[in-house]
Amino acid sequence: xxxxxxxxxxxxxxxxxxxxxxxxxxxxxxxxxxxxxxxxxxxxxxxxxxxxxxxxxxxxxxxxxxxxxxxxxxxxxxxxxxxxxxxxxxxxxxxxxxxxxxxxxxxxxxxxxxxxxxxxxxxxxxxxxxxxxxxxxxxxxxxxxxxxxxxxxxxxxxxxxxxxxxxxxxxxxxxxxxxxxxxxxxxxxxxxxxxxxxxxxxxxxxxxxxxxxxxxxxxxxxxxxxxxxxxxxxxxxxxxxxxxxxxxxxxxxxxxxxxxxxxxxxxxxxxxxxxxxx
Amino acid sequence: xxxxxxxxxxxxxxxxxxxxxxxxxxxxxxxxxxxxxxxxxxxxxxxxxxxxxxxxxxxxxxxxxxxxxxxxxxxxxxxxxxxxxxxxxxxxxxxxxxxxxxxxxxxxxxxxxxxxxxxxxxxxxxxxxxxxxxxxxxxxxxxxxxxxxxxxxxxxxxxxxxxxxxxxxxxxxxxxxxxxxxxxxxxxxxxxxxxxxxxxxxxxxxxxxxxxxxxxxxxxxxxxxxxxxxxxxxxxxxxxxxxxxxxxxxxxxxxxxxxxxxxxxxxxxxxxxxxxxxxxxxxxxxxxxxxxxxxxxxxxxxxxxxxxxxxxxxxxxxxxxxxxxxxxxxxxxxxxxxxxxxxxxxxxxxxxxxxxxxxxxxxxxxxxxxxxxxxxxxxxxxxxxxxxxxxxxxxxxxxxxxxxxxxxxxxxxxxxxxxxxxxxxxxxxxxxxxxxxxxxxxxxxxxxxxxxxxxxxxxxxxxxxxxxxxxxxxxxxxxxxxxxxxxxxxxxxxxxxxxxxxxxxxxxxxxxxxxxxxxxxxxxxxxxxxxxxxxxxxxxxxxxxx
Numbered sequence: 146x147x148x149x150x151x152x153x154x155x156x157x158x159x160x161x162x163x164x165x166x167x168x169x170x171x172x173x174x175x176x177x178x179x180x181x182x183x184x185x186x187x188x189x190x191x192x193x194x195x196x197x198x199x200x201x202x203x204x205x206x207x208x209x210x211x212x213x214x215x216x217x218x219x220x221x222x223x224x225x226x227x228x229x230x231x232x233x234x235x236x237x238x239x240x241x242x243x244x245x246x247x248x249x250x251x252x253x254x255x256x257x258x259x260x261x262x263x264x265x266x267x268x269x270x271x272x273x274x275x276x277x278x279x280x281x282x283x284x285x286x287x288x289x290x291x292x293x294x295x296x297x298x299x300x301x302x303x304x305x306x307x308x309x310x311x312x313x314x315x316x317x318x319x320x321x322x323x324x325x326x327x328x329x330x331x332x333x334x335x336x337x338x339x340x341x342x343x344x345x346x347x348x349x350x351x352x353x354x355x356x357x358x359x360x361x362x363x364x365x366x367x368x369x370x371x372x373x374x375x376x377x378x379x380x381x382x383x384x385x386x387x388x389x390x391x392x393x394x395x396x397x398x399x400x401x402x403x404x405x406x407x408x409x410x411x412x413x414x415x416x417x418x419x420x421x422x423x
Numbered sequence: 424x425x426x427x428x429x430x431x432x433x434x435x436x437x438x439x440x441x442x443x444x445x446x447x448x449x450x451x452x453x454x455x456x457x458x459x460x461x462x463x464x465x466x467x468x469x470x471x472x473x474x475x476x477x478x479x480x481x482x483x484x485x486x487x488x489x490x491x492x493x494x495x496x497x498x499x500x501x502x503x504x505x506x507x508x509x510x511x512x513x514x515x516x517x518x519x520x521x522x523x524x525x526x527x528x529x530x531x532x533x534x535x536x537x538x539x540x541x542x543x544x545x546x547x548x549x550x551x552x553x554x555x556x557x558x559x560x561x562x563x564x565x566x567x568x569x570x571x572x573x574x575x576x577x578x579x580x581x582x583x584x585x586x587x588x589x590x591x592x593x594x595x596x597x598x599x600x601x602x603x604x605x606x607x608x609x610x611x612x613x614x615x616x617x618x619x620x621x622x623x624x625x626x627x628x629x630x631x632x633x634x635x636x637x638x639x640x641x642x643x644x645x646x647x648x649x650x651x652x653x654x655x656x657x658x659x660x661x662x663x664x665x666x667x668x669x670x671x672x673x674x675x676x677x678x679x680x681x682x683x684x685x686x687x688x689x690x691x692x693x694x695x696x697x698x699x700x701x702x703x704x705x706x707x708x709x710x711x712x713x714x715x716x717x718x719x720x721x722x723x724x725x726x727x728x729x730x731x732x733x734x735x736x737x738x739x740x741x742x743x744x745x746x747x748x749x750x751x752x753x754x755x756x757x758x759x760x761x762x763x764x765x766x767x768x769x770x771x772x773x774x775x776x777x778x779x780x781x782x783x784x785x786x787x788x789x790x791x792x793x794x795x796x797x798x799x800x801x802x803x804x805x806x807x808x809x810x811x812x813x814x815x816x817x818x819x820x821x822x823x824x825x826x827x828x829x830x831x832x833x834x835x836x837x838x839x840x841x842x843x844x845x846x847x848x849x850x851x852x853x854x855x856x857x858x859x860x861x862x863x864x865x866x867x868x869x870x871x872x873x874x875x876x877x878x879x880x881x882x883x884x885x886x887x888x889x890x891x892x893x894x895x896x897x898x899x900x901x902x903x904x905x906x907x908x909x910x911x912x913x914x915x916x917x918x919x920x921x922x923x924x925x926x927x928x929x930x931x932x933x934x935x936x937x938x939x940x941x942x943x944x945x946x947x948x949x950x951x952x953x954x955x956x957x958x959x960x961x962x963x964x965x966x967x968x969x
Contacts, residue, residue, distance in 0.1 A: 203534035215902060223902060223932075249968035250935050251904070252599055265829065267779075275709060277684040280784045284830045285859045288867065292902035336860075378536055406531050412673055412722050416779060421668070421675070423597075423632045423641070 190310030197349035206409035214397040239302040240414040255419040262306040271419040287336025294387040294396040461543040480520040487516040596633035607962045614957040622653035641668045654746030657703040663713045675720040680713040687825040690892035693836040694821035699737035726778030733771040762815040786823040849877040869896035903928040920944040937964035
């Protein structure tokens with residue numbers, strides 16, 4: 146059980162009201178100082194990311210079924226079925242398990258990830274043919290996930306601390322007024338130089354991300370669709386579409402059967418536990 | 424305020440939990456359900472159960488008290504007949520909600536949001552009000568009764584006895600598995616009489632798995648069959664899995680047959696000892712026979728502890744006289760020799776502790792019982808040389824460790840083996856380093872280096888007394904999951920080399936193709952590798968998964 150402390154509330158008040166206000170005043174009085182306005186953009190970008198994170202906190206745990214539709218060059222679609230379990234961890238990154246159902250030769254293969262706000266993530270792989278749980282390097286951020294257009298890092302838990310932020314502008318996409326915030330990965334193994342994100346102003350949901358490769362060329366665009374609300378509070382997309390601008394290929398990720406607060410706990414997210422999942 | 428209190432309690436090591444008050448109960452009606460919202464002064468542990476005759480929903484709240492009279496809750500128009508409280512334990516509060524027969528209940532908690540404090544939401548579904556499948560499409564997902572019960576069990580409220588808990592049972596039985604068409608083509612003529620130039624075989628491994636009680640109990644069954652055209656010893660059947668398993672909080676109990684893997688190294692699995700090697704399947708020793716066991720697995724905060732009782736011993740499989748990749752003469756598996764008078768009925772025990780601390784994954788284990796790796800005992804008593812497998816008693820202590828430092832995986836496995844023939848120690852250690860995304864491609868390239876040592880020297884049963892392994896792993900990260908592993912084991916004493924190339928890829932949704940190229944070079948007469956010096960081969964494995 147977790148509680149929000151009064152000190153946190155005071156800190157939140159500072160972060161979300163007083164500090165932006167102070168910077169708004171400062172930036173308007175020192176309008177010509179580009180240095181200060183850059184600082185203000187960074188503050189505002191971080192504030193938007195923090196607010197989005199805060200709005201999603203307290204979900205406890207989730208389960209969801211995923212289907213990945215990978216469009217190949219010869220106009221065929223290949224599908225991959227997976228299940229994901231997530232556990233919210235207080236004061237650190239979330240824990241997650243991805244289990245493969247299809248194709249059948251991968252059935253039962255599972256990846257356990259401990260995301261960390263600071264330092265590298267931890268990752269284990271379960272190979273059902275050998276019944277072996279193997280600790281693997283978490284440096285493989287930018288590699289394609291299952292030959293799709295999604296990289297491992299696109300699918301990992303999006304912790305606030307994993308990026309630095311700059312607020313760029315307001316912009317309406319698909320009738321939804323959004324904040325446009327640029328974020329730069331802090332992890333040196335990221336495959337991206339930067340990402341431009343569109344977050345809607347009403348519910349702080351990620352609507353679109355433009356990914357720029359290490360040479361700062363636009364590589365991919367991800368768009369989220371069919372958001373649904375759960376437990377009166379938590380928004381989850383029904384679909385993520387990733388388009389690779391350099392190859393023209395695309396991958397669609399569909400989510401079904403979201404379940405919240407299903408009773409998952411720490412002991413379900415261990416290297417031994419992933420060997421028991423079927 | 425609650426947070427301050429609980430922090431103070433934690434600091435002083437006190438176990439007094441904060442007292443939660445139920446401030447109000449609000450009732451909401453919709454065509455599909457009746458929703459009760461309990462407004463709480465803080466986060467709560469709860470348990471939901473049902474009783475029949477009359478039908479009642481019981482909501483038990485830990486460390487709680489009520490601020491108001493539940494009789495004042497407005498119930499007209501709802502399927503609820505009455506709500507009242509019972510003080511079951513000094514510190515707990517039980518709400519009894521009398522409902523219509525056939526009512527189903529779901530509950531979940533909500534954390535503070537906006538101006539709302541902590542809440543417990545209870546949804547009551549009348550038996551005739553709504554078809555079952557509509558509940559599942561409800562976008563406001565709710566924990567089912569069983570899930571709520573599971574959650575409550577894991578954070579148990581004060582014990583309150585109740586009977587007739589209505590846990591919905593769900594059976595998710597599923598078949599899967601593969602059918603495999605395999606062939607091995609040998610480059611050289613057989614070294615020994617009766618051996619064949621090539622073999623063709625078919626393997627079938629179905630798997631059945633079912634769980635129930637909300638996944639807490641599991642049953643698995645996986646037989647294995649192989650038919651081989653060349654070697655009648657390779658034509659064999661086995662039960663790889665046949666077990667019942669129950670997860671209860673942090674204790675997992677398993678009864679039956681299963682395969683267990685221990686260890687971290689790639690070129691040899693030194694500490695892996697629970698299962699016998701199915702050697703006719705593959706000389707790499709990675710195929711295992713099912714092992715009957717009673718297994719208790721306890722997850723503590725300081726690691727996982729696994730205890731095994733192994734009541735029946737499995738003999739190693741060996742190729743027959745028509746098979747390649749064998750000794751001369753072929754091992755006589757009809758007459759296994761045992762040190763223990765109880766032979767295969769000797770009961771073995773194993774205990775293992777494993778834990779991960781930061782970058783480190785550690786394992787410490789002890790095994791006492793019949794060795795999985797027999798000495799081959801020559802016998803010339805009837806004028807002809809025969810080789811019998813001799814299974815002696817051992818006490819083996821092992822340690823395995825992996826340090827994961829970025830793209831570097833540092834690995835060590837070591838054993839100390841006490842027995843009545845010759846005590847010895849052995850180890851394998853080294854690293855695997857991966858270059859992710861070589862030259863801006865999706866391909867990963869890994870380099871593996873491992874050193875093997877065995878104190879027995881020439882007597883080492885696996886011939887890895889002072890050997891160096893160099894491997895190169897290519898992972899395609901493509902749609903076909905292409906991969907290849909090229910490895911060489913170099914014997915620093917005899918200078919012989921054993922080469923092994925494995926590659927695989929998915930052909931389509933159901934079919935995969937595997938290739939295996941194995942060869943020996945520069946073998947000398949005094950080592951086991953000499954037996955298979957003419958058995959270089961290329962193996963194909965075409966698999967249909969279902």
